[in-house]
Structures are given as structure tokens and as C-alpha cells.
Amino acid sequence: MDMADDEKSRWTMGGWMSGCGGLGMSARVLCLVALLIMGGCAQLPHESVVPEAQPISYPDPSLATPNGAIYQARGGFHPLFQDRRPRQVGDIITITINEDVSASKDSSSNANRESSLGLDLETIPDLMSFLEDNSLDVSGENDFEGSGGSSASNTFTGTLTATVVNILPNGNLQVRGEKRIAINQGTEYIRFSGVVDPLSVTTQNTVPSGQVADARIEYVGDGYINEAQHMGWLQRLWLNIAPF
Secondary structure: OOHHHHHHHHHHHHHHHHHHHOOOHHHHHHHHHHHHHHHHHOOOOOOOOOOOOOOOOOOOOOOOOOOOOOOOOOOOOOOOOOOOOOOOOOOEEEEEEEEEEEEEEEEEEEEEEEEEEEEEHHHOOHHHHHHOOOEEEEEEEEEEEEEEEEEEEEEEEEEEEEEEEEEOOOOOEEEEEEEEEEEOOEEEEEEEEEEEOHHHOOOOOEEEHHHOEEEEEEEEEEOHHHHHOOOOHHHHHHHHHOOO
8 A cells, every 4th residue: 555545544544533423422322332333343464474475586507617528517406326306496395294183181279268257245344234135147168169170182294396495504404385276166285494404304205394493384275265264254243242
């Protein structure tokens, strides 16, 4: 939004608020209800765990000194007896995603308190003689017992091919990959990023996701199926203003 649009938006909202200020009490209440409804309709955008894939900047290849040979080794050259493990920016690697995470928690508490108070009015001076035949007994008891528990389990399996986007000074590979799948009226995508130790890469050029440092895995989608899983605007409004 540029400066003109910002000024226009503030002018529109300010004019609308000032217009509400000049109305009667019932109209002000109606304006307040409208503001609450608009606030309930507001929805925070989805914050992506893994940023979208960006074009990779490859280093400029150095010019080879002419040596008179017929075959000249250029970019993408691999020695005959060297494996296919990634070593350069732009090389690809297959990530075997196998995440199985579970957690549980239990808690309990118990509190008990008792108190009592007795007052015999016979010991009070004659000023209170009219109450000498009465006595006062007060007792109280307070018990509290609570318990809670929670558990969660997540399983994610699959494969994804990622690209080396950077080589760290210690030789580790920073990788990032994305896969988009369009099915009917919805689109799902899987994003992955992390740091791979070249020693963890197998001879088949694969690495388990459990051996990837700083792993970020995201599997989301859009479309009417995803929209059906969101809370309606009236329910979101009630959830925001409900006092209990």
C-alpha cells in the first residue's frame, strides 16, 4: 500500500468514526457492534515455517587456461571414480522424511485446609450480658483436587528432493526443497530446509530427515477443503469476546 492508499484508508476510517460520533446512542451501539464483527472477521495470515524457494545464485565459473586438449572439463564435471554425493551449490539430494514424534504429560494437585473458631459469650463483661446465653462457633473447610493430562502424536513419512543452496565454512550443506501437488481445486505443497553433514549422505545420495540439523518441514494446502477446516467468522467473533 502506497502513501496515497494509506492516507485514503485513514481518512475513510476516521470519517466513519467521526460519523458514528455524531449519531445517537442506538446508532453508536450499532457502530460498536459492527466494529466487533469486523474484528471477529479478522484472521491472522498463515506464517510459513519454511520460506518459499528462491532462485539459486551460482558462482561465476572461472575461465580455464587453454591447454590444447580436445576435452575440456566444464561445470558439472565429475571424476570417473567419484561418487554422486552433493558437493557444490546446485547439487540435488534426496531427503527421506520419517518423523514420528509423540509426547505425553500428566499432572495432579491436592490441597486441603480446615479451620475452626469458637467464642463463648459468658466471658464477655456485663456490657454484653444480654448475649451471655449465646455462643458463637465458626468452622470452615476448603478442599481442592485437580488433575490434567495431555498427549500428542505426529507421523510424517515421504521423500523429497532438495537442492544445495549454500556450503557452510565447515563443509556442511544447507539444503532446501519444495514440492507442489495440484489436485482438482486444491494445491498442496511440501517444503523442507535444513543443514546436512556430507558424511551422513548414503551412496544412493539420500539422507534421513532425522540426521538433518535445523530441519524445517511444512505440509500445507489451500482450496475449499482447507477452507472447510477453518472456523467461521461468527464463531471466531464469539471466541474473541467470550468472557469464559
